[in-house]
Amino acid sequence: YASGPLVVSTWNQPKANAAAEAVLSRGGRALDAVEAGARVPEADPNDTSVGYGGLPDRDGRVTLDACIMDERGNCGSVTYLEHIMHAISVARAVMEKTPHVMISGEGALKFALSQGFKKENLLTKSSEAAWREWMKTAKYKPQVNIERHDTIGMLAMDTKGDFSGACTTSGLAYKMNGRVGDSPIIGSGLFVDNTIGAACATGLGELVMRTCGSFLAVELMRQGKTPQQACEEVINRIVKGPSIKDGKYVDGQGNLNDVQVGVLAVNRQGEIGAYSIQTGFNYTVSQNGRTEVREAKSFLS
Numbered sequence: 001y002a003s004g005p006l007v008v009s010t011w012n013q014p015k016a017n018a019a020a021e022a023v024l025s026r027g028g029r030a031l032d033a034v035e036a037g038a039r040v041p042e043a044d045p046n047d048t049s050v051g052y053g054g055l056p057d058r059d060g061r062v063t064l065d066a067c068i069m070d071e072r073g074n075c076g077s078v079t080y081l082e083h084i085m086h087a088i089s090v091a092r093a094v095m096e097k098t099p100h101v102m103i104s105g106e107g108a109l110k111f112a113l114s115q116g117f118k119k120e121n122l123l124t125k126s127s128e129a130a131w132r133e134w135m136k137t138a139k140y141k142p143q144v145n146i147e148r149h150d151t152i153g154m155l156a157m158d159t160k161g162d163f164s165g166a167c168t169t170s171g172l173a174y175k176m177n178g179r180v181g182d183s184p185i186i187g188s189g190l191f192v193d194n195t196i197g198a199a200c201a202t203g204l205g206e207l208v209m210r211t212c213g214s215f216l217a218v219e220l221m222r223q224g225k226t227p228q229q230a231c232e233e234v235i236n237r238i239v240k241g242p243s244i245k246d247g248k249y250v251d252g253q254g255n256l257n258d259v260q261v262g263v264l265a266v267n268r269q270g271e272i273g274a275y276s277i278q279t280g281f282n283y284t285v286s287q288n289g290r291t292e293v294r295e296a297k298s299f300l301s
């Protein structure tokens with residue numbers, strides 16, 4: 001494939017992309033690349049929306065959501081996983097070692113421990129302090145962009161031309177206990193179809209889930225749209241759909257200016273698209289030996 005190895009990820013993630021590229025450059029599988037990439041922010045205590053150091057829910061618990069999908073359509077997912085740093089690797093174990101796609105909560109933790117994952121405290125001092133500060137008012141409002149420190153959705157194509165994707169997050173800060181977002185849901189936070197390409201999403205999961213955002217992006221590419229056109233159409237569906245009325249996000253608090261969704265897609269030709277509701281969504285591209293962070297175009301300016 002002319003496009004060669006390719007890695008894209010949501011937000012500013014050059015270190016994660018480098019870890020993924022290292023796998024691809026030695027001829028490794030896209031699946032191994034995206035897992036290696038996703039593990040970087042998971043282990044980073046300064047990334048407050050993934051893994052270790054992720055901001056907790058309103059009860060002070062760090063609960064993780066992750067999923068992974070390969071070129072054959074195999075997939076695995078964990079939701080509401082506590083105490084395990086590398087949720088993406090647990091998701092991969094669900095895919096490879098169980099007959100299931102998704103395992104949740106207690107069961108996911110039990111499964112992870114049975115696979116040799118270590119139980120850890122994922123709440124850092126600074127995340128705990130931020131949560132205690134938030135508790136003083138406990139006003140819930142979605143946060144729009146947390147640039148440089150955010151949920152990672154990663155898509156890769158290896159030297160054989162095979163795609164895989166990964167998505168991992170601690171979810172929205174101060175979410176209700178038990179809340180699960182789009183990130184671990186195949187078709188919402190992530191979708192891969194090796195004959196077409198792949199897509200992932202970030203931002204307010206509630207808006208992504210009701211449009212099956214990533215699946216939709218891939219289906220639009222199947223119908224002939226470029227990745228850019230596909231991402232724009234997904235965002236248009238969200239902002240013109242029933243969950244947004246007269247500029248207000250009807251089922252949540254606040255209006256369109258308070259919510260962000262970013263969609264990122266790649267096709268088999270190695271073309272890349274990205275689009276978001278508002279400015280501030282960036283993504284990291286590693287292609288032809290170069291890595292760069294690009295700003296996505298947005299619906300609102």
Ligand code: SD4
Nearest residue numbers: 151171172181202203205
């Ligand atoms: C969620 N989509 O839990 C995630 C959060 C996210 O950047 O992407 N933040 O809804």
